[in-house]
Amino acid sequence: MPSALPDGDPAPASGELPPAALDRLPDGPFGVYLHVPFCAVRCGYCDFNTYTLPELGDGRTVGGSTTTFADAALAELDLAARVLGDHTRPVETVFVGGGTPTMLAASDLVRMLHGIRGRFGLAPDAEVTTEANPDSVTDGSLAELAAGGFTRVSLGMQSSVPHVLAVLDRTHNPDNVARAVRGARAAGLQVSLDLIYGTPGESLDDWRRSLEDAVALEPDHVSAYALVVEAGTRLAAQVRRGDVPAPEDDDEAAKYELADEALTAAGFGWYEVSNWARGERFRCRHNEGYWSGGSWWGVGPGAHSHLGGVRWWNVKHPTAYAARLAAGASPAAAREVLDDEQRHDEWVLLGVRLVDGLPMGGLRVAGRAAVAGLIADGLIDGSAALRESRIRLTRRGRLLADTVVRRLLGVG
Known part of the structure; x- marks a missing residue:
């Protein structure tokens, strides 16, 4: 199940922010994060705020449909524009995450991007990324995204070893990673690959194979994360029952060192503990905004935002999210004002x-x-x-x- 939201202070129904927070908006980069909560299958290790369509009544509930989600997101962008008012500034980075954003039609992803441009403006060199499952994109959808203003795609490769993918409940065909990379390249998109190491049953040779296969695809960027067994997930239950062993610190350390060696040898440089890029211009600027204390508005169910020292987070369920917006209210569940x-x-x-x-x-x-x-x-x-x-x-x-x-x- 998705992790619980943190506690916080009540968030005003209007979405209004303290004047001091708005005044700080020019102090750093400004981005928009769009959370698309739909997944075809819930992976056993994942505690993100995601839902399969059967869990949402096969899309029959308000806010639970892949065909109407963009409308709810655009309503939140309208709210954001009202709240920021004269403090509105061009968006420098957009990141569409999830979930599997590419379960939405490419036209809807482009429509949401156009909504951001129309309400805030986009910086001339804006970085616009969407995450994607390799099985959820085609050459045509990638070309449509690129034509609509997207500049990057982050593909959830995780591993190239079938038995490792099976433990992670990843259902994509490993061969489709290469197909998706080729399609993204043909469309003119930058490519990032996401990898996970430390999966129960993954040997060091399995991990080496995944790294070699990833490098052979010549991406611009690689993220490699150690598997974390999150409470409440199916994987946590499997570990608790003894069905699979828990990840081991020494094993994960050895695999991190192997990743750093292999990626460095292939011409990548680390710029954040879990992220490597072929050069500074291929770094994920949106994530750099998070790490440098920048401001961003998080759109979507369960999305978190930070602006000028105020952090808030939206209600988690897509139906509740859409209902609040339909009533003209902010979807924020709670917020906190950060002290020094x-x-x-x-x-x-x-x-x-x-x-x-x-x-x-x-x-x-x-x-x-x-x-x-x-x-x-x-x-x-x-x-x-x-x-x-x-x-x-x-x-x-x-x-x-x-x-x-x-x-x-x-x-x-």
Whole structure:
């Protein structure tokens, strides 16, 4: 089942934001995230806010239809335009995630993008990405997306080994990854591949094969994430019953190191702990906006937003989401206004994961005091700390990034 929403303060039905938050909007990049909650099959490891059509009454409920979802999303964009008012600025990045966004017709994805352009404007060099299951796109749909303004597609490859895909409940045909990459290239789209390592039963050779197959497709960008067994998922139940073994830290560390070696040798450079690109221009700028504390409006059921130090999140169920908008109300379930302590903690938590790291001058006393020990433990680059006054993770530090964060925050 999808994870629960966090607690928070009541969100006004109007969607109104504090004036101070609106005033901060020009301080960084501004993006739009669009959450499409539909999936053909619920993968056993996934706790994202997603629904299969049978769970939604086969699309017969209001808001539960792939054919009407775009209308609800456009209604939220209308709300966003009213809330931002004179503070509206061109959108620099758009990311359509899910779920499987490409369960919607390409024309609907383009219609939502045009809705963003019409309400806010798009920056001349805007990055526009959609996630896609390799089985859910065709050469024609990819060409339609590109013609409509999309610039990137992020394909959920996960693995190229059939028995690993089976454990993950991934139903796509591995051969279709190559077909989808060719179609995206022909349409002029940049290509990113998503991989997962640490699946129960995945050997180091299985992971090496997936990396080699991914590199052979010559994508522009690769994301590789360690499998996390989330509470409440089917995989968690399987692990609890002993049907499959839990992922092991040492195994995942070995697979991360193999990924970094293989991708570096193929010409990719890491720029965030789990992300590699062929060059700076191929980095995912939308995600960089998250990691650098930028502002974004999250559209869709369960979508999270952040604008000028205010964070809010929408109701999760598509029917409830659509009903609120139809009534002229914000779909936000709750929100929080970040205080200085929270903003600092998030700056450390997110910024330390980036290749450029953090300026030491922004750390608090406890963080600066931890630097010498982190250098001695081989977790941060001593040269960068001493010569550039920056916290930059070593490869070992990337494996233990959470430990580095705790020590920089003085809590571990």
